[in-house]
Amino acid sequence: MSVSVLKAGLLSTLQDGGRPGHAALGVGRAGAMDLPAWRLANALIGNAGSEAALEFTLLGPTLRFEQPAIVALTGAVASAQADGVPLPFWTCCHLPAGAVLSIGGMAQGCRGYLAVRGGFDSTAVLGSRSCDLHARLGRALREGDELKLGASAPLPGMQDSSIPTPLSWRLDASEWFDERPRPLALLRGSHYEALDQASQQALHQALFSVSKDANRTAARLDGPRLRLRRPLELISEASLPGTLQLPPSGQPIALLAEAPVSGGYPRIGQIAAVDLPRLAQRRPGDAVHFVPITLDEALDRLAARERALERQLAAIAARHISP
Amino acid sequence: MQPTDAAPSIEALAEGALLLRFGQVIDAALNARVHAAARRLRQALPGVECTAAYASLLLRFDPCGRGAQRHRELELRVREALLDIAPEDDAARRVEIPVHYGGDSGPDLAEVAALTGLSADEVVSRHCAVEYRVAMLGFAPGFAYLLGMDTTLAVPRRADPRQRVPAGSVAIGGAQTGVYPDELPGGWQLIGRTPLPLFEAQAAEPALLRPGDRVRFRAIDEAHYRALAQRARA
Numbered sequence: 001m002s003v004s005v006l007k008a009g010l011l012s013t014l015q016d017g018g019r020p021g022h023a024a025l026g027v028g029r030a031g032a033m034d035l036p037a038w039r040l041a042n043a044l045i046g047n048a049g050s051e052a053a054l055e056f057t058l059l060g061p062t063l064r065f066e067q068p069a070i071v072a073l074t075g076a077v078a079s080a081q082a083d084g085v086p087l088p089f090w091t092c093c094h095l096p097a098g099a100v101l102s103i104g105g106m107a108q109g110c111r112g113y114l115a116v117r118g119g120f121d122s123t124a125v126l127g128s129r130s131c132d133l134h135a136r137l138g139r140a141l142r143e144g145d146e147l148k149l150g151a152s153a154p155l156p157g158m159q160d161s162s163i164p165t166p167l168s169w170r171l172d173a174s175e176w177f178d179e180r181p182r183p184l185a186l187l188r189g190s191h192y193e194a195l196d197q198a199s200q201q202a203l204h205q206a207l208f209s210v211s212k213d214a215n216r217t218a219a220r221l222d223g224p225r226l227r228l229r230r231p232l233e234l235i236s237e238a239s240l241p242g243t244l245q246l247p248p249s250g251q252p253i254a255l256l257a258e259a260p261v262s263g264g265y266p267r268i269g270q271i272a273a274v275d276l277p278r279l280a281q282r283r284p285g286d287a288v289h290f291v292p293i294t295l296d297e298a299l300d301r302l303a304a305r306e307r308a309l310e311r312q313l314a315a316i317a318a319r320h321i322s323p
Numbered sequence: 324m325q326p327t328d329a330a331p332s333i334e335a336l337a338e339g340a341l342l343l344r345f346g347q348v349i350d351a352a353l354n355a356r357v358h359a360a361a362r363r364l365r366q367a368l369p370g371v372e373c374t375a376a377y378a379s380l381l382l383r384f385d386p387c388g389r390g391a392q393r394h395r396e397l398e399l400r401v402r403e404a405l406l407d408i409a410p411e412d413d414a415a416r417r418v419e420i421p422v423h424y425g426g427d428s429g430p431d432l433a434e435v436a437a438l439t440g441l442s443a444d445e446v447v448s449r450h451c452a453v454e455y456r457v458a459m460l461g462f463a464p465g466f467a468y469l470l471g472m473d474t475t476l477a478v479p480r481r482a483d484p485r486q487r488v489p490a491g492s493v494a495i496g497g498a499q500t501g502v503y504p505d506e507l508p509g510g511w512q513l514i515g516r517t518p519l520p521l522f523e524a525q526a527a528e529p530a531l532l533r534p535g536d537r538v539r540f541r542a543i544d545e546a547h548y549r550a551l552a553q554r555a556r557a
Contacts, residue, residue, distance in 0.1 A: 020372065020383070022529075023374040023381070023383070024372075024373075024533065025460055025465060025522075025529055025530040026460035026461050026462065026464045026465055026466055026504075026522075027464045123525075125524040125525065126529065135463065136463070136464070136505060136507075137464070137524060187335075190334060190336075190342075234347075235347065235348065235349050235377045235378060236376055236459065236461060236468070237342065237376045237377075237378075237379045237381075238336070238340075238342060238376055238379065238381035240336060240337055240340055240381075240383075242337060243337075260461065260462070261461050262376055262459060262461035267336075270336060273337065273339070273386070295338070295394065302338050302386060302387065303387055306387050
């Protein structure tokens with residue numbers, strides 16, 4: 001039961017829900033950058049939910065499946081085909097043994113997910129199979145790698161076939177992927193008040209863009225330089241995914257899934273958890289506009305998103321019972 | 324009882340995160356209070372992750388479900404639990420770290436001696452003389468920020484940071500000292516090396532040093548270093 005990596009793509013890593021609970025050891029959470037897309041990819045193929053999937057970035061990998069497999073693609077839509085058959089995203093596909101799945105580039109967005117029924121199998125570290133490049137736990141895929149798959153039962157309603165076969169229905173992904181960039185909600189950070197007045201305004205009025213200097217740890221934002229009224233002497237405190245920090249350069253940095261567990265830069269904002277997957281889909285050059293949000297609103301929106309996701313997961317599960 | 328002015332400020336950092344701030348300075352007594360509070364809150368608030376830093380404590384929890392209510396309720400429970408923490412107790416673990424100082428293990432020992440005006444032997448004996456406290460972990464898995472170094476050993480970071488510092492390197496950077504848990508880039512001055520693994524991802528206790536631990540360094544010779552390194556690999 002394995003998958004051979006013929007081309008690794010730009011940056012392809014195994015990701016699951018990450019490893020919460022180990023910050024005291026200096027180990028961050030990591031995990032899928034677009035968590036809803038990862039959860040939906042698993043759901044589409046009837047996985048239990050926490051299986052590791054492949055997260056690919058801008059340009060996907062080319063993989064040969066050594067045995068029949070059931071796969072799903074979600075996240076930013078890339079051109080994908082298996083043995084010449086175009087494979088749609090946001091549905092479930094049967095691949096015959098020997099099928100070569102090649103995932104190309106994306107017209108928009110930054111990250112896609114490939115989930116396989118049974119999940120990708122690898123040695124879990126601190127309860128997770130997520131690769132954390134920043135913490136040096138695991139590494140990105142390389143050409144020639146063999147990925148193991150977990151055991152799985154057949155999925156009801158999926159026909160065994162000698163050619164790649166997608167299901168005819170597709171999930172409406174409009175709720176889970178922004179076709180047009182929308183503003184990102186920003187909670188006020190501890191040191192927001194320390195920004196000078198022009199910078200406080202610029203933070204919410206200016207258009208920033210994701211710089212070339214962006215990875216799974218952080219995205220530096222190009223745009224107006226922000227300034228503090230006077231320099232702050234800070235000691236290291238906890239940092240989190242979503243923290244918007246301001247280094248002396250004046251160029252804000254948004255911390256992402258592989259955020260270091262501590263940092264000493266002023267914290268000018270915290271991107272609402274509900275909008276972190278949206279930020280994860282911005283590629284270098286894409287616009288970022290922050291709008292203020294209160295903690296209560298952010299909690300309400302997060303709870304609403306979780307309810308919507310649960311509804312979506314239930315609807316997918318119902319289709320698997322009566323396809 | 325803690326005096327009331329010692330109660331931390333509590334700030335909501337994110338939907339599922341509260342930051343308790345006990346002060347704004349790096350200070351051993353303040354850091355000891357952070358660790359005492361962390362121990363108390365771990366008992367009082369199961370399911371909440373408590374992570375200590377120099378002068379602050381991060382609480383992380385699942386924000387879904389009870390929403391905003393959860394923040395206010397948790398804040399109250401935190402304040403209640405912290406009313407009667409003992410500022411210091413003896414629960415801290417004690418860890419001794421054997422170090423081969425100088426030679427290939429500590430290529431910057433002579434430089435540190437020159438910068439401090441001490442002999443190399445005196446640098447080693449001052450580095451071994453005190454008990455350190457793990458203030459917090461960060462930078463890399465298993466990397467401990469230690470409090471308590473003799474201030475006469477403070478030296479500037481290297482002008483030209485190394486791309487690869489070997490795992491186990493014991494180093495001084497500014498007024499701080501620490502041990503590199505893995506081969507990492509780094510600008511601190513390398514004075515020695517320990518054969519003990521600082522971080523083993525697959526071990527039941529992955530990190531040798533944990534927040535709040537009391538730590539001592541003990542000088543060993545090269546033969547002893549080799550023997551311990553061989554045992555650690557086995």
